[in-house]
Amino acid sequence: xxxxxxxxxxxxxxxxxxxxxxxxxxxxxxxxxxxxxxxxxxxxxxxxxxxxxxxxxxxxxxxxxxxxxxxxxxxxxxxxxxxxxxxxxxxxxxxxxxxxxxxxxxxxxxxxxxxxxxxxxxxxxxxxxxxxxxxxxxxxxxxxxxxxx
Numbered sequence: 001x002x003x004x005x006x007x008x009x010x011x012x013x014x015x016x017x018x019x020x021x022x023x024x025x026x027x028x029x030x031x032x033x034x035x036x037x038x039x040x041x042x043x044x045x046x047x048x049x050x051x052x053x054x055x056x057x058x059x060x061x062x063x064x065x066x067x068x069x070x071x072x073x074x075x076x077x078x079x080x081x082x083x084x085x086x087x088x089x090x091x092x093x094x095x096x097x098x099x100x101x102x103x104x105x106x107x108x109x110x111x112x113x114x115x116x117x118x119x120x121x122x123x124x125x126x127x128x129x130x131x132x133x134x135x136x137x138x139x140x141x142x143x144x145x146x147x148x149x
Contacts, residue, residue, distance in 0.1 A: 013097045017127075064101055076088055076100070106147060
């Protein structure tokens, strides 16, 4: 199977969700623990404990997670006013993770705006509910328009 950036973003959302639900505050430790747990789960499922994740894909996912967690306060502060009558803490964990990832990519990478938003919509559709698509689309579109690119 061909690995894609989408798969890396899926892994990043899983790490961000785990970080949001966990108590670990060190971003590097969050990433390290995630990969160790994946290896353990692979071994428990009958694998050799070394599921082959290409280095570039892991690096792509790790870069996003470390970026989001390293700028979490700034990202949350930017997203909060865009939620209109909602509080970020009231959103589902997956929706928060996807919004944070999308916001970080919009502000910190050269990935085109449309690609970031479409990927975020697909991720929230996959991990959560189709109902969340309009929320993610609306918030990230507003955020993208607020940035000076």
